Amino acid sequence: MEQVLSENNLVISVDAMGGDNSPRIVVEGINLAHKNNPDIHFLLFGDEEKISADFKRFPQMKNYCKIIHTPEFVRNEDKPSQVIRNKNTSMYMAIDAVRRGEAEAVISAGNTGALMAISKMLLKTIQRIHRPAICTNIPHKSGMCVMLDLGANTECSAVNLAEFAIIGNILARHTLEIERPRIALLNIGAEEMKGREEIHQAAKMIKSTHLDLNFIGYIEPHQIGEGYADVIVSDGFTGNIALKTMEGTAKLISGLLKGTIKKSIWAKIGLPFLLPVIFTLKKRMDPRKYNGAMFVGLNGLSVKSHGGTDSLGFSYAIDNASKLVRQHFVQTIRDEVEHVDLDELSQDILYDVY
């Protein structure tokens, strides 16, 4: 393995102890993901004995995986302020492998706040990028789009939003394979003066960058599902509100549907005919497919898998991260921001106003 690693720099570091059924789900997930990603190698951090026990079912895994024993792991109830001081946890060491340049990305199904805090502390934001963002892919009518920020920053300046547009553009190109992603700012109206001041300024800034032609202006939340945009940019508070509202509405509708069907004898007779439809829809909306919230803008990619996901869900998170690692996502951001001085642009736009 040592040798393989040095020949091939496509390495993902994994916190094997995060999530509800670790390390079993993690090991199974890596095994599944390997089929689509034979070029990716993995560093697994955690309890060596437990991981090795799970490895027994997949003996070929030792060809592309290396286990690094860690004496401790982060618990769900641990506070970020505590975990950043403990260098012996599987999460800390997995992230540190990215800092040391041994891996390009880290994945964990553990404590979200801890992952964000340690990642931010160890990896630091890319030069010229002011704030990292959380993003994920979400489904729309005819495909998927990238949405960011989903909660890393409760308040954002115009510069932050413009940076998210640059990062989101690269994400859509790399993960959704869209050559020229349509970028939009999430807002409460399409007219130029609707919404908050920082959104208006961000629009002006994005128009002054290389993204000018990709930028389609403002998108209202009810248009996301229509597939009007490939990259949806907002501050973390608004993005989190929108994402959780989507979740809640989907749950409300499916709950009402189930409840009403239960009460109708006719519906129960007709239901078996609709099973193929339900199956297709379930497959289309399967949350495991969208598993993996990415923490982007740092010197290394940090991916949070859902804590309760199964091995298939974990493998999707790896798939997504692999696409980015393979295309050297972090270096692409560095290259693109090198030619855009958003702080200067921001000054120009401010002078424009007064």
Add this chain to the structure above:
Amino acid sequence: MEQVLSENNLVISVDAMGGDNSPRIVVEGINLAHKNNPDIHFLLFGDEEKISADFKRFPQMKNYCKIIHTPEFVRNEDKPSQVIRNKNTSMYMAIDAVRRGEAEAVISAGNTGALMAISKMLLKTIQRIHRPAICTNIPHKSGMCVMLDLGANTECSAVNLAEFAIIGNILARHTLEIERPRIALLNIGAEEMKGREEIHQAAKMIKSTHLDLNFIGYIEPHQIGEGYADVIVSDGFTGNIALKTMEGTAKLISGLLKGTIKKSIWAKIGLPFLLPVIFTLKKRMDPRKYNGAMFVGLNGLSVKSHGGTDSLGFSYAIDNASKLVRQHFVQTIRDEVEHVDLDELSQDILYDVY
């Protein structure tokens, strides 16, 4: 009619020229609403000839309606800055009737921005209330809840949010007939320090008012559908984002469902059995039932009906407004805020911090 009006002060003023099929829809809507609200009288502002023509089908309407001719009306494309200067439109005159004390509420299906601007200018905010808010009732798993602000204020202070909580509490009592509404602030997490500073401060302020026992803390968007709260308070930007995300997600799911059913011969066979379920759900989620966005916090109630609604939808907007008028909603707000000095509370909370 003149005599009736002076005996009975439950009067609603109506802009008969607003919306897609006015004044026909408006006249039919009033006729429908009268059945549930025989105690309410109406002042109809608009083209007398057209309104009278529609009245011919309902001759009894002249017993509880009075037509006031206006030479002009507000168009959908008119800018708020223009319409506030034209005193001859049906919308302006209908709102002015509330200012003059001839009616307690005004309803229009016309230009939203114009209705807000004229209402704000003529009715002015209630003393001690700093900002008006837009609110509506939305469905959850087992009933309905009040949500505000939905777009009147893109940014809000803690004082504004606390005021919305006071108004929302009255709205839930009067329109949903909930004796002790559970009030929550919309936020991105349940923990005390999650989200924005003004939300934390608003929570402290609400706890210091008479609403202390009704206040249940923060609600996350995916919990709205669960029916955790009866009053959901947010700034207008966030509320608008949440409302439009609900709309969009519902549309996305029903679109995907229809699209998938179309492609399946089995589903087409089973579908007729599910018609009662679809009918029940449609009835439950019927947007006409939630018609009527209320502009509250002013000296008079201003209600915006959806421009494309039908007569039943318009009658629901009247129903809702009638409940508030019958219980003298505006006076109730005045009485409640008289005993709460939010500005002073706000100072106390600021001193607490430093």
